[in-house]
Amino acid sequence: MSTHEDVLSSENLPHEPERATLEGKNKFMGFWFFLGGETVLFASLFGTYLALKNSFGDAEGTPSQELFGLPLVFIMTVILLTSSLTSVYGIYHMKNQAFKKMMVWFTITVLLGASFLGLEVYEFNHYVHEFHHTFTAHAFGSAFYALVGFHGAHVAFGLLWFLTLMFRNAKRGLNLYNAPKFYLVSLYWHFIDVVWVFIFTVVYLMGKVG
Amino acid sequence: MSTATVEKPGFGATLWEYLTTVDHKKIAILYLLGGGFFFLLGGLEAMLIRLQLMLPDNNLIGAQFYNEIMTMHGTTMIFLAAMPLIFAFMNAVVPLQIGARDVAFPFLNSLGFWLFLFGGILLNLSWFLGGAPDGGWTAYAPFSIWSSTHGFDFYAIGLQISGFGTLMGGINFIVTIVNMRAPGMTYMRMPLFTWTALIASVLILFAFPALTVGLFFMTFDRLFGANFFVPEMGGNEIIWEHIFWIFGHPEVYILVLPAFGVFSEVISTFSKKRLFGYSAMVFATVLIAFFGFMVWAHHMFTVGMGPIANSIFAIATMAIAVPTGIKIFNWLFTMWGGSIRFSTPMLWAAGFIPTFTIGGMTGVMVAVAAADLQYHDTYFVVAHFHYVIVGGVVFGLIAGTHYWWPLIFGKVLNEKLGKWTFWFFFIGFHLTFFIQHFLGLMGMPRRYWKFLPGQDLEVGNFISTVGALLMAVGTIILLYNIIKTSVNGERSSQDPWDGRTLEWSLPNPTPHYNFKQLPLVRGLDPLWIEKTQGNGKLIPAEPLNDIHMPNNSFLPFMISLGLFITGIGVIFRPDSNVAYIAIIAGLVIAFGSMFIRSVKDDLGYHIHKEDLEEEGAGVE
Amino acid sequence: MKGWMGRFRALFLLSGLALILTGCGNPYLSALQPKGEGADMILDLMILSIIIMLFVFLVVMAIYVFVVVKFRQKKGEEDYIPKQVEGNRILETIWTVIPIILLLILAVPTVQYTFALSDTTPESTEGEEAENTDDALWIDVTGKQFWWNFDYRDTSVQTSQDLYIPTDKRVYIKLSSGDVIHSFWVPSISGKMDVNPGKNENEMFIKAEEEGVYWGxxxxxxxxxxxxxxxxxxxxxxxxxxxxxxxxQNVDPEAEPEDSSAREGKQLFSDNSCMGCHAVGSSPAMMGPNVTNFGDRSKVAGVLDYNKENIVDWIMDPEKHKPGNSMTGNYTIPSEEDAEKIADYLMSLSPSEIGPDDAQDDDYVQPQKKEESEQEGNENNDEGNSNENNQEENNDDNTNEDEEN
Structure with missing residues (x-):
């Protein structure tokens, strides 16, 4: 059994520090289940989006084919996918107990995530001002912003989580107590990434086609 | 550290202990109190419904108030009474049954409870702040979107907050059961209550996010001008129905499966036999849960989904009858050849079997899609789901209350009063609801504020109300029993029912670390094995060692309080800008508390070996 | 399709249970005393499912009673430890397989009837020759808080609250809502169907097999x-x-009533702009119930007994009778005297001799068809049996493709 001091010490970390303690194992598993629940959440949002896509009722609206501009969305996709890759490097260095390198890669991840978020804000702003495609204009708008916005909120939360962890542990280095936390946030980041791939396909590509 | 002392702490200290506790046994008591309170509230609402419907064209209560009561009865009973009471027993029993010292996430456990409580309080505040929700617990759009009071704002925000709590509880119990079983406690040695708790938790995990999304949509539509369910703006009201029932149908199994678990424990214990067909029981539980996700649209046969969809959902629904039937027969054959003691818990189990069988029968009847065109939204359906929910869940909860009361509070509830409770409640129940099958077929739709004379519905409704009064008497006796036992009941032995599972192997009261040494489990019904093949004591699986325990925390209370305040702000934002203060203040409290939780290390503490030895070593 | 299920039902009628079931409720309301094609089919299904379920219930109860009586702990046997049985594969297989078989028996007619009841294409009714070239009767039903509008398609005939249908054929209805979701249910005629707002319109057919005024x-x-x-x-x-x-169809909304009070009522009706919501004759607005044949209504506002007193009462204070209705607060409340005049006017609106009374007498009048149908001798038919046969044949004849829109 480990005592307080063991958990917070940076010495002699095992190869998989995120799962070395019972608490870590619980967190690891609980988080996977949480992501299962998140999947249902996004599935519901996707279902609703598909049902309400291009549905304007009596209101005026721009159909998805004219609304979306693929180049911007493509750049966003590349940025987010890259950030997922950089977080993998972060975890790779965590397992090798290279704390500084890990922090560098996570910093890059955060920067990429922030630029994704910036582009998304720009995109929404563009829709609102050029097409009056707003949340309240019609059901299509509601469903679009709900789905993409929920994802955006997840990105924002992921960034905050990364930043909090990095600031809190900047001076402490890696230990058995915070290793699971770093691992989970990167897991979360991958999940966000996967959801985006679906959004890119279902919302943007399929929206452009038909 | 280990304070198993006799001296009584003061009231303030006790209150603080409960506000900050992360101990699953104390959280169970909190859930029991919270859920019990809302159960009584929901019961009161039920009585008002029945009194209004006692006579034709009755004007005892007005239409609007009736609709609020009818809505709140359903919402309260499902979300604020049955769910927390299920969680109460899961908390009280599951860690002990699997031989764990705690749950996987004690902090989240506490947070789950406080979220539930604040969500429930928020929802019920609607009574005092402009009116409760008034469109039925199913809250069908667009009625719920256009309802003029703040009722459905409270519904959406209140259930959202308590729903988060439930989701956390679900994840917590999955991980607890998967990761924290004692040595030798394999999956196929887990008591059936633990199994059902596990499966119900999985259902929670996959069902509640759908509700979360639905409630977000409702909130956006009502308070932020979105158009998900507004037909004129391209919205589609049927989406709500789908989302609600994708959550709502598994919810039924979330409630009833743990109740099945309780009965499996009770029947096995009081028949002095191991559960007949244990693996079939486990398999049936998993199968019911699996089917439970594929049948939601049987609540929507009249919506106009077309004959193909209706047929598919009808047949999928009928299929659920098979595993349920397996369970019924397995219970019967557990009793077969046993030595049955009809103590109060067993009496409830015995009452459950015929009652639930009737509920299952009518369940198959309403699954017949074509015939459901007559049953749907009538008192036939009201009767059916009360046979399932009361006959299954409430009977199970009351059986569990009597069965595990000695484990939770160290005292056995009065047997004589327990039997009175049962007979009043049981007879009252059948009187209330059996006749309602016929009322439905005779043309009485549900959610009717009044029925008019001249439809031959008078007799049935009157009988139903009389039955409801008997149920109320039964509940009052139960309440009296609880108070009486708490005040002057005697402390019971550690194993009053001749139990078979690990929770009965612990001393009374249960130490807050549960097991001094984790026990070695040698098979199904581990305590029974030791009783018949050993010396009646569990063999320790580890040497006596320091025990790691989590710290108490006030943060869960603060986080929930913050969300509660934010919720009120969001509801009243359209009325006044002052609401923004509440929104921001609440968010500061909630996220501030979360921030503290993130940056402050919480490593827990250790109970030292030496202290444990003082209390006498060895597994009890 | 009806064959074997009908026989089942006959068998069931012989048992005493039928008495309990079909003796239940009001004959113009209860789903257990069907007077229409849909309700009839559904009762067959109900009975089949009840028989299967009762069988299961009896088996369970037999075992249950035996177990509870036989295996109680006896005095002096407190220490007896029963044999710890793990299970029994054969038994467990039996109670898995038999329910599956029972459910299959139930599933087949379930699917059949589900399809049959949702069939709203007039041409698919299995008529041999399209002898009867009459158009199928389509009615657009609109539900609004808290009243119903019935628009007879292609005829400019509109009514509210009372839906007139002939007994000889299926009537097709399309359901839509003007506000929230409602559900159209006439238990003794057929099952219910939701009345949704927006795009989710539903269709169903209703067919009454006997004359009567049925509760919806x-x-x-x-x-x-x-x-x-x-x-x-x-x-x-x-x-x-x-x-x-x-x-x-030939109603004249402008016709002056004979009675002087009613004439004044008519003036008041238009002066107070009651007509803004309540049309006499056909109107697309449907703000409030159409009053074209108000004089023949079976009830006032759907719930009150039909008499002048209640009409006046309603005009003076509708909220008392139907809380939350849209009339309250949207009109100037007239004096009691004026209300009586308006009531007189409304009660004079009776453009047809046919009213609810005709549904309750034994008079069976044959349709006046252009082409003579074969059932000549049925004019004053009071023998239910042959009557029913004719109706069924008529129904079969009711096939026409022109009726699509």
Missing amino acids: HCAEFCGPSHSLMDFRIVAVSPGEFDQWMSDM
């Missing part, structure tokens, strides 16, 4: 007066229906 309810919660959103189906014989239809 709203079955989906729709607001404070959900329980008071009643309507009636007035099922009259085909000849009477034809007459009613032609009377309604």
